[in-house]
Amino acid sequence: MDSVAYFTAEIGLKDDIPTYSGGLGALAGDTVRSVADMNFERFPYNFAAVSLLYPEGYFTQSISDGRQHEHYPRWCPADKGLVLQREKVRMALHDREVEIGAWRYDVRGRGRTVPVYLLDTSEISGCSNSEWDRKITLRLYSGGVYERLVQEAVLGIGGTRMLEAVGYDATKFHLNEGHAAFAVAERLKRCGDVAKVRENTIFTTHSPVAGHDGFDYALIHQVFNGTMPNNIHELAGCNYLNMTQLALNGSSRTNAVSRKHGQVSSRMFGRNIGYVTNGVHHATWASDAFRRLYDEELPGWRDDPSILSRAGDVDGTKIAAARNESKTEAARYLREVHGIHIDPSRPVITWARRFDGSYSHEGRLSSYKRPLLLFHDMNRLRAVLERSGAQLLYAGKAHPNNTAAKDEISRVVWHLGELKGAGINTAFVPNYNMETCRHLTAGSDIWLNTPRVPLEASGTSGMCAAMNGVPQAGTMDGWWVEGFNGRNGWMVGSEFSDDDTDSGGLYSIIEGFGTENAMSVGAIQTGATFNTHRMVNEYARNLYF
Missing domain, CATH: 3.40.50.2000 (Glycogen Phosphorylase B;)
Structure with missing residues (x-):
């Protein structure tokens, strides 16, 4: 062997x-x-x-x-x-x-x-x-x-x-x-x-x-x-x-x-x-509530995650209950570990990943991950958050030697403070790690992924969110080009990134949010394909032979 x-x-x-x-x-x-x-x-x-x-x-x-x-x-x-x-x-x-x-x-x-x-x-x-x-x-x-x-x-x-x-x-x-x-x-x-x-x-x-x-x-x-x-x-x-x-x-x-x-x-x-x-490893990133739900309603999913494709057969009230429990547990974690208070009965929008700073793109300095994209039009963002009652969370680290990325964090913190001053619940969650990621991906309602096309190799945090019935709003890059199907989230922008167009797309998504139950089923079904069980089998068949 x-x-x-x-x-x-x-x-x-x-x-x-x-x-x-x-x-x-x-x-x-x-x-x-x-x-x-x-x-x-x-x-x-x-x-x-x-x-x-x-x-x-x-x-x-x-x-x-x-x-x-x-x-x-x-x-x-x-x-x-x-x-x-x-x-x-x-x-x-x-x-x-x-x-x-x-x-x-x-x-x-x-x-x-x-x-x-x-x-x-x-x-x-x-x-x-x-x-x-x-x-x-x-x-x-x-x-x-x-x-x-x-x-x-x-x-x-x-x-x-x-x-x-x-x-x-x-x-x-x-x-x-x-x-x-x-x-x-x-x-x-x-x-x-x-x-x-x-x-x-x-x-x-x-x-x-x-x-x-x-x-x-x-x-x-x-x-x-x-x-x-x-x-x-x-x-x-x-x-x-x-x-x-x-x-x-x-x-x-x-x-x-x-x-x-x-x-x-x-x-x-x-x-x-x-x-x-x-x-992603499906059983690692599903919350306690969703693991229990899958054990009861989709037996065999731990060994064969493709069974998650049958999520449409699960009673929608049970999925909603697992979502509510996951959000409540995330709220408890944020409160007890970080002193951050969120209301689990209201929508939570999250951007969480590494801050990358700037790189040279077509003769100008640009950010690849684009953490500041959501703040492109602060007046419109403030208005849509006020109307939707949504809360906004950010998290992520910058390499200690990357001054531009650390400056990005400072600007994000400043913008979050500006929104908080307007009565909107926002927070920057410090020390983003696996534990924090598990709670945020399970406790959010919209998971944001906004890389500048075509600079995202894959991205996996949106797959973690999907294991918990959380839809992603992402640009046309990385895994989302294959994963998006119109029932599991939203495609932001086009194959050419433009901050005006892409930020406008995000604001429209937040304004129109209200179909989370239908999106939850589609998100869970996404996990049937985008898991590391399928991935390592492909390595075995196609690369290790």
Whole structure:
């Protein structure tokens, strides 16, 4: 039986294990959970995941004076159920050896247990490294170019060696984004045969924007001191080492994460890129109320989420009751954890995701996620919120080094305060994480997703909302191009983003909102397709074969 090694820079295992920052990590966690739910007959591969430990994790966010502030509390892996492995591996950086340890976390599902190995260079893993080297794996996505380079080296090179050390004989290597591309270089250095490396390597690309991780070759030669393969320039680019190009050229099979993203990636990379549309782990993201409802009315849904397509057979009053209970529970969570008060009897509109700041688009600076789109016409927004009685919630983090994204948060907080001053209930929910996402996706009435077309690779938070009967209002991008059917939410704008048109579309949706029960059934049925059980089966059939 083949054994898959799944490499990912971040992974969302549990709310309180801070080894994830956003959608990439949540997807990795959901992927592992779905594999764990399947026996070997349904998913005929061994499976293990590799990531980094990050003893100070991704930061904890607080908001004060309208600004984001970052905090880095240490966490103890042993307290979270992780087990330190006795094996250690070494890799050369500059003229020294860096020791790497690993903690194992077992994801136990309905069909098997999947091991996840989290690599670490710090003293809590018993590594005898210098003070600087102990900090290599300290924080997720921290530091500058050099820090990112050595982290990705630990993931790809150290991860490959660690799997061997613990006795996991990988025959398929799945790189979840280009961060892990040094696994290609490590295996190529050993065997010297590009064709052999390609034959058992699968690469999933998640970004629809050119200019992925890249490193100057002078830095590469300085750090790796001649240990890279001799033909690295042929695989990773002539002018600088492009991690995405290395992963592409080192893989026999590459996929994008939605149909539209596949089209965009094919044009961007100049080669045909197929796709496997992302999903979410249905049982993780359904609220307690909806899990009970599905258990009673749609038995078998936990093993076969396609059964959610029968949601139309469920009594509408029971769906409404589950929605009300989910909103009440979300209101309790926001009140007790964050001191935020919402009225569960009134509509709740939510925008929640990573803040990305600005990028260059057609000669001007633009925001890809567009958190400020809803505030484009404040007078009209105020009027439609007043008439509808809707409440407005925002949440999301900005990378600590992304000043433009942090400024976006400040502007959002200011606009929310302006609306609150007009008598509209608004709030910015701090420290957006998996737990917060579960409550917000279950406790909202409209889930907003407003990326600038065509910059969204997939997006998954709207799929989480759908598991709770919550419709999405989204632009024509990512998974929504495939998911939208007119019964599960609204399409905002067209294939060409325009802030005037798209914001006007959002205001019209809020004004006309009142068909939530019908939309709830359609949203739930969406979950029959957009789940990670379907996704991992497609990987097995089309990419792991």
